[in-house]
Amino acid sequence: MTGPRTSGKKRANGVESRQRILDAAVAIAGERGYDGTSIAAVSARCGLPASSIYWHFRDKDDLIAAVIERSFETWLAAVELPGEEAGTPLDRAMIMAANVAKSLVNEPDFLRLGLMLALERRPEEPRSRTVFFQVRHIARQRIEEVVRFVLPQLDEDAVRLLTTYAIAGADGLFVQREFNGDSVDLVEMFQFHARLVYETGVRMAAERAR
Amino acid sequence: MTGPRTSGKKRANGVESRQRILDAAVAIAGERGYDGTSIAAVSARCGLPASSIYWHFRDKDDLIAAVIERSFETWLAAVELPGEEAGTPLDRAMIMAANVAKSLVNEPDFLRLGLMLALERRPEEPRSRTVFFQVRHIARQRIEEVVRFVLPQLDEDAVRLLTTYAIAGADGLFVQREFNGDSVDLVEMFQFHARLVYETGVRMAAERAR
Amino acid sequence: MTGPRTSGKKRANGVESRQRILDAAVAIAGERGYDGTSIAAVSARCGLPASSIYWHFRDKDDLIAAVIERSFETWLAAVELPGEEAGTPLDRAMIMAANVAKSLVNEPDFLRLGLMLALERRPEEPRSRTVFFQVRHIARQRIEEVVRFVLPQLDEDAVRLLTTYAIAGADGLFVQREFNGDSVDLVEMFQFHARLVYETGVRMAAERAR
Amino acid sequence: MTGPRTSGKKRANGVESRQRILDAAVAIAGERGYDGTSIAAVSARCGLPASSIYWHFRDKDDLIAAVIERSFETWLAAVELPGEEAGTPLDRAMIMAANVAKSLVNEPDFLRLGLMLALERRPEEPRSRTVFFQVRHIARQRIEEVVRFVLPQLDEDAVRLLTTYAIAGADGLFVQREFNGDSVDLVEMFQFHARLVYETGVRMAAERAR
DNA sequence: AATGAATGAGGATTCATTCAT
DNA sequence: AATGAATGAATCCTCATTCAT
Numbered sequence: 001m002t003g004p005r006t007s008g009k010k011r012a013n014g015v016e017s018r019q020r021i022l023d024a025a026v027a028i029a030g031e032r033g034y035d036g037t038s039i040a041a042v043s044a045r046c047g048l049p050a051s052s053i054y055w056h057f058r059d060k061d062d063l064i065a066a067v068i069e070r071s072f073e074t075w076l077a078a079v080e081l082p083g084e085e086a087g088t089p090l091d092r093a094m095i096m097a098a099n100v101a102k103s104l105v106n107e108p109d110f111l112r113l114g115l116m117l118a119l120e121r122r123p124e125e126p127r128s129r130t131v132f133f134q135v136r137h138i139a140r141q142r143i144e145e146v147v148r149f150v151l152p153q154l155d156e157d158a159v160r161l162l163t164t165y166a167i168a169g170a171d172g173l174f175v176q177r178e179f180n181g182d183s184v185d186l187v188e189m190f191q192f193h194a195r196l197v198y199e200t201g202v203r204m205a206a207e208r209a210r
Numbered sequence: 211m212t213g214p215r216t217s218g219k220k221r222a223n224g225v226e227s228r229q230r231i232l233d234a235a236v237a238i239a240g241e242r243g244y245d246g247t248s249i250a251a252v253s254a255r256c257g258l259p260a261s262s263i264y265w266h267f268r269d270k271d272d273l274i275a276a277v278i279e280r281s282f283e284t285w286l287a288a289v290e291l292p293g294e295e296a297g298t299p300l301d302r303a304m305i306m307a308a309n310v311a312k313s314l315v316n317e318p319d320f321l322r323l324g325l326m327l328a329l330e331r332r333p334e335e336p337r338s339r340t341v342f343f344q345v346r347h348i349a350r351q352r353i354e355e356v357v358r359f360v361l362p363q364l365d366e367d368a369v370r371l372l373t374t375y376a377i378a379g380a381d382g383l384f385v386q387r388e389f390n391g392d393s394v395d396l397v398e399m400f401q402f403h404a405r406l407v408y409e410t411g412v413r414m415a416a417e418r419a420r
Numbered sequence: 421m422t423g424p425r426t427s428g429k430k431r432a433n434g435v436e437s438r439q440r441i442l443d444a445a446v447a448i449a450g451e452r453g454y455d456g457t458s459i460a461a462v463s464a465r466c467g468l469p470a471s472s473i474y475w476h477f478r479d480k481d482d483l484i485a486a487v488i489e490r491s492f493e494t495w496l497a498a499v500e501l502p503g504e505e506a507g508t509p510l511d512r513a514m515i516m517a518a519n520v521a522k523s524l525v526n527e528p529d530f531l532r533l534g535l536m537l538a539l540e541r542r543p544e545e546p547r548s549r550t551v552f553f554q555v556r557h558i559a560r561q562r563i564e565e566v567v568r569f570v571l572p573q574l575d576e577d578a579v580r581l582l583t584t585y586a587i588a589g590a591d592g593l594f595v596q597r598e599f600n601g602d603s604v605d606l607v608e609m610f611q612f613h614a615r616l617v618y619e620t621g622v623r624m625a626a627e628r629a630r
Numbered sequence: 631m632t633g634p635r636t637s638g639k640k641r642a643n644g645v646e647s648r649q650r651i652l653d654a655a656v657a658i659a660g661e662r663g664y665d666g667t668s669i670a671a672v673s674a675r676c677g678l679p680a681s682s683i684y685w686h687f688r689d690k691d692d693l694i695a696a697v698i699e700r701s702f703e704t705w706l707a708a709v710e711l712p713g714e715e716a717g718t719p720l721d722r723a724m725i726m727a728a729n730v731a732k733s734l735v736n737e738p739d740f741l742r743l744g745l746m747l748a749l750e751r752r753p754e755e756p757r758s759r760t761v762f763f764q765v766r767h768i769a770r771q772r773i774e775e776v777v778r779f780v781l782p783q784l785d786e787d788a789v790r791l792l793t794t795y796a797i798a799g800a801d802g803l804f805v806q807r808e809f810n811g812d813s814v815d816l817v818e819m820f821q822f823h824a825r826l827v828y829e830t831g832v833r834m835a836a837e838r839a840r
Numbered sequence: 841a842a843t844g845a846a847t848g849a850g851g852a853t854t855c856a857t858t859c860a861t
Numbered sequence: 862a863a864t865g866a867a868t869g870a871a872t873c874c875t876c877a878t879t880c881a882t
Contacts, residue, residue: 014866031331035245039852049868054853056866112329118389119326121241133389164386164394165379165402172382176374179328179343184374192375200406224841249877261843261879270877434845451751455665459873469847474874476845532749538809539746541661553809584806584814585799585822592802596794599748599763604794612795616830644862669856681858681864690856 018056020046025067030109033116034064034126064128068117071110072135078103081146089150094194096146101190104174111174143167150198153205162201169193228266230256235277240319243326244274244336274338278327281320282345288313291356299360304404306356311400314384321384353377360408363415372411379403438476440466445487450529453536454484454546484548488537491530492555498523501566509570510618516566517614521607524594531594563587570618573625582621589613648686650676655697660739663746664694664756694758698747701740702765708733711776719780720828726776727824731817734804741804770797780828783835792831799823 024046029037039060043050057063079100086092104111114132144163148154154162173193177184234256239247249270253260267273289310296302314321324342354373358364364372383403387394444466449457459480463470477483499520506512524531534552564583568574574582593613597604654676659667669690673680687693709730716722734741744762774793778784784792803823807814 017866033243033245033326033330035243036330036332038850040850050852051854051869052867055868060852115385116243116326116329118385119322119329120243120246122246136389161402164399165383168382168386168399169375169379170382171385172378172380173375175325175328175381175385176378179346189375189378192371196406196410227841248875250875259843260877261845262841264878265842437845453663453665453746453750455663456750456752458871460871470873471848471875472846475847480873535805536663536746536749538805539742539749540663540666542666556809581822584819585803588802588806588819589795589799590802591805592798592800593795595745595748595801595805596798599766609795609798612791616826620826647862668854670854679864680856681866682862684857685863 014056017048017052021048021053021056021063022067022070025063026071026109026113029064029067030113033113034120034128037064039063061126061128064113064117064126065131068110068114068128068131068135071107071113072139075103075107075110076139076142079142081149090198093146093150093198094191097190097194098187100170101187105177105186108174108178111171112178115171115175140167147201151201151205153208154201155208158201158204158208162197162204165200166193166197169197224266227258227262231258231263231266231273232277232280235273236281236319236323239274239277240323243323244330244338247274249273271336271338274323274327274336275341278320278324278338278341278345281317281323282349285313285317285320286349286352289352291359300408303356303360303408304401307400307404308397310380311397315387315396318384318388321381322388325381325385350377357411361411361415363419364411365418368411368414368418372407372414375410376403376407379407434476437468437472441468441473441476441483442487442490445483446491446529446533449484449487450533453533454540454548457484459483481546481548484533484537484546485551488530488534488548488551488555491527491533492559495523495527495530496559496562499562501569513566513570513618514611514614517610518607520590521610525597525606528594528598531591532598535591535595560587567621571621571625573628574621575628578621578624578628582617582624585620586613586617589617644686647678647682651678651683651686651693652697652700655693656701656739656743659694659697660743663743664750664758667694669693691756691758694743694747694756695761698740698744698758698761698765701737701743702769705733705737705740706769706772709772711779723776723780723828724821724824727820728817730800731820735807735816738804738808741801742808745801745805773797777831781831781835783838784831785838788831788834788838792827792834795830796823796827799827 021042024042025037028041028045032041037060039050039053042063043053046053053063057066079096082092082095082099084092086095114136117126117129117132118136120129140163143166144159147159147162147166151159151162170190170193173184173186173189176189177186231252234252235247238251238255242251247270249260249263252273253263256263263273267276289306292302292305292309294302296305324346327336327339327342328346330339350373353376354369357369357372357376361369361372380400380403383394383396383399386399387396441462444462445457448461448465452461457480459470459473462483463473466473473483477486499516502512502515502519504512506515534556537546537549537552538556540549560583563586564579567579567582567586571579571582590610590613593604593606593609596609597606651672654672655667658671658675662671667690669680669683672693673683676683683693687696709726712722712725712729714722716725744766747756747759747762748766750759770793773796774789777789777792777796781789781792800820800823803814803816803819806819807816
């Protein structure tokens, strides 16, 4: 019954505490945004006193930046381009689109928080916002690569345009779902979007060839 | 002793004060969101004491709801479908897309605030959020009408799908611009988007006809 | 028995509240210095909630600066140079020295706080410290005038030197009393000091004449 | 397993750590006073974690008391009465005055902290304050001895008076310099003061002889 | 129509200190 | 000899709101 005593509750375990705090913070920040996330609320949710949060993070901004960093890693892992066995390049892109949609349905906090952060404009830009832009940039490069891979005939300007458009559609559809709830089938919409972007790309390449 | 004094410096002008408050509130709420908008900040920006704000608005929530309502009206006026003299239905839709883009560039506060409001999730939904959903619904109907007008052959499901997609693209591109600043030409992107939606509609109609 | 209802307790009376806050703040800051003066303590002593203090003063620094300003005025009023009927210039200076000593015994808070403020060195100089230096400068000019009046033969360099020395002695004797309590007769020491400074001045003037 | 490891990187050197902590503490306490000195700040400055400070010192008060003790020793060493080869008793006292002035210019932290401590009045007197009074008392005796040595004809009351006055002048001039910065030549002022005290002593002795 | 003053609740953050390792 | 982690109490200050005038 006693088993191997995983942690002994009261004995200092920095790593685990840090995770508990981050878990609480994602949940709250993902729902309430930067200003709406109070340290007291995070403290209440993770069970550690507010002052302990300050042992692990310099300040609220640092905490939220860490939230972004961690959720991005999780998210990134979930959205790899599938291997060749998955079919044609388009097939593989469609599967990826579905995967991204699914990950956004299951863990919407990352993008929700990110979008709120991005929309806000305050006198002194918080570090967390900068961090979101950074990871966002990485994500964008990932998508650019996929576009280049699926539509190799496109020139760089077209790749950039399509990528921008692809991301905009994804963000917009995500927002739509936040509005309308489950009535929006995000997977379906993402695939619709992906096909449209693909077809547009094909047409652009064709026009270029002429 | 003094009689009914019609105007006179401090004798107040309710309407104007209300406008001043709203002007301050749009600016702040459009940049900082709901939680980030403090009555004190609005008071400082409009020059009226906080207590005066409470004379005009029941509470903070009421104020922000009023902000949404007013900016929506302004916005709505700016985005009429142009008259017949503007050319074919598609031409007219393209002009409208450009107009919407321009209005978002000039007055981004309305949509920025709306999106922040929509993304937030809090225990007791604020009235301002509901109001945003309401006006958003009106806007959606407007766009549905345009879709129906431009692509009369489409069935209702397709109209809804296209409308959803059209709005998503618009939101997404707006967000993109908030990220990347002026480097994104919103008018151009909106027209790109409009054409794409239109062509998709045409293809859907053709498929249906078969 | 009811009398003319001076204030009605709960009805807003800004001026009086401000005084109550300042009264509390002098007492505490005069004993504990800048860092030792907590808003909560001031609040407890004056009976107004902490948030009310912030209605009257921008922040703690502003409050303490106001404390300095007000106590300086009080102090200044107490230390006029007596009129001619008081005797020779020296007699009058001696009386003034005694008066200063008495005022410091009765209300030591002003100087005690000021000295603490002056001794502290922090990254960003608080406004209250600057204010103390300002009023201190005024006080110095006052004393310079007295020196000039009592020892008209002195050149300006000598006036400055004697003034510096006079103030240093006053400060030092005050500190001494803070150490040793009532065992130091401040009035007596101030007069001893005043006479010494005077005699030195006389000797300096004589030397100069040669 | 490892045996008694004599030194080895992290094997700690109690004495040195203690010194590092004290070094950091003098600097901070000398600038910010008792309340303004936080353990966290000392920790940051000396590089050791806060908990290590508590290994060396019982509590903050104990730390500051130790600061006083150590700096007093340093200070005391710097201000010996020069030997006979330095000239007449007055010459020697003048040299000593200059030395004291120099030591205060070079290491003002000791006296600055001490004066702040002395001026503060708090409910439960901190041990550090008591310690300052103790060392201050030792310093006072030293000076009394010098006065007695330089002016052997004086009675005890006069010695005490002159000593009090001498210290007051020293403190006051030190404070003056804290106010006005380098524009006050402390060495010069201390010698001016010393001469004045000496001459006063001579006159007092003469009066007594009569 | 407007406002000066007040206020309790809550905001982020720092404090001195402890304790198991 | 030292330290990572934790913690309750206190810090300054802002919040939305009220109310008598």
